[in-house]
Amino acid sequence: MERPSPPSLAGDKVVCITGASRGIxxxxxxxxxxxxxxxFVLHYLGDAETEQEINTLKAELEDSLTYPQQPKVVVIAGDIADPATSAKIVEIGVGAFGRIDVLVSNAGICPFAEFLTMPHATxxxxxxxxLDGSFxxxxxxxxxxxxxxxxxxxxIGISSISALVGGEMQCHYTPTKAGILSLMQSCAVALGRYNIRANAVLPGTIATDINKEDLADVTKRENMENRxxxxxxxxxxxxxxxVVFLASDLAKYVTGASLLVDGGLFVNLQ
Known part of the structure; x- marks a missing residue:
């Protein structure tokens, strides 16, 4: 007798992801x-590099034979720091699929900079x-x-371990990630009456484009791996x-939570 297939964690959900072209x-x-x-409602910045990346992702999602069903995908370009981009994301997403069930607010930057000489523009x-884009x-x-x-x-707001600890070259970055954590906590309170859950995921050191130059320092990379x-x-x-867990019905009673996903980096003080 065939065993029944396990339930799908994201079946029939319309998922919106900002900063979807690469990385997390x-x-x-x-x-x-x-x-x-x-x-899928997939947001990307819109320059030549991210446009190429989002198109390959769209093709992979729509053409792969390994997924339970072939999802439909719309992509939206724009600077997430401009509130008009968020309005466009919702307009196009709802126009295509009628609703949005999951938001992963992920778009972010981290231009490493020394605090005392950091230009205010950075x-x-x-x-x-x-932070503004997430809001x-x-x-x-x-x-x-x-x-x-x-x-x-x-x-789900993508915060960071940097919401909990400092970084010498991140005096501009860590406050934004702490802000995202706080935003999710307050949104959980504000939105619970509408059956909207809000949670934060705090990644540790994840090898992506955002930190590839920093991790090119072999000594620093090895130190991070060892810790x-x-x-x-x-x-x-x-x-x-x-992230999929928090979006799914397995987490239907989870809101206002922060999930640290760092391979044990934070606890390894000694």
Whole structure:
């Protein structure tokens, strides 16, 4: 007798991901597809490099034979720091699929910079993309989740271990990630009445484009690997699994939570 297939964690869900062309965002899209997501609303910056990346991701999602179902995909270009981009994400996503069930607010930057000589423009841009952009897209998508039937959805903000600890070259970055953590906590309170859950995922050191120059320092990379309890840096799929869990009905009573996904980096003080 054939065993029944395990239930799909993301079946029939419309998933919106910002900063989806590479890194954690891309990894999340692939993982959602593996778990049966019905449709994707994928945001990317819109320059030549990210346009090429998002098109290859779209093709992979729509053409792969390994997923439970072939999802439909729409892509939206724009600077997430501009609130008009978030409005466009919702307009196009709802126009294509009628609703948005999951938001992964992931778009972010981390231009490493020394604090005392940091141009104010670096602070401004980092805050605008990471924190302002998160606020704009969460607010826009939450209004859609409130209005749709059945009401509700799941919002996951990609924060960072940097919300909990300092970084010499990240005095502009760590406050934005702490802000995202706080944003998810307050949104959980504000949105719970509408059956909208809001949670934060705090990645440790994940090898992506955002830190590839920093990790090109072999000594620094080895030190990070040695401090991590599991003995390696993370990869995007390490974050994608917890994100899919928080989006799924397995986490239907989880809101206002913060999930540290760092391979044991934070606890390994001694």
């Amino acid at each position: 965002g891309r990894g999340c899209a692939i993982e959602f597809a593996k778990h049966g997501a019905f449709a 602070w401004e841009r980092t805050r605008q993309v990471n 704009f897209v969460v607010q826009a998508v939450a209004n859609q989740m409130k209005s749709q039937t059945p009401q509700g959805g799941s919002i 991590t309890v599991l003995g390696r840096l993370g990869v995007p799929s390490d974050i994608a699994g917890p």
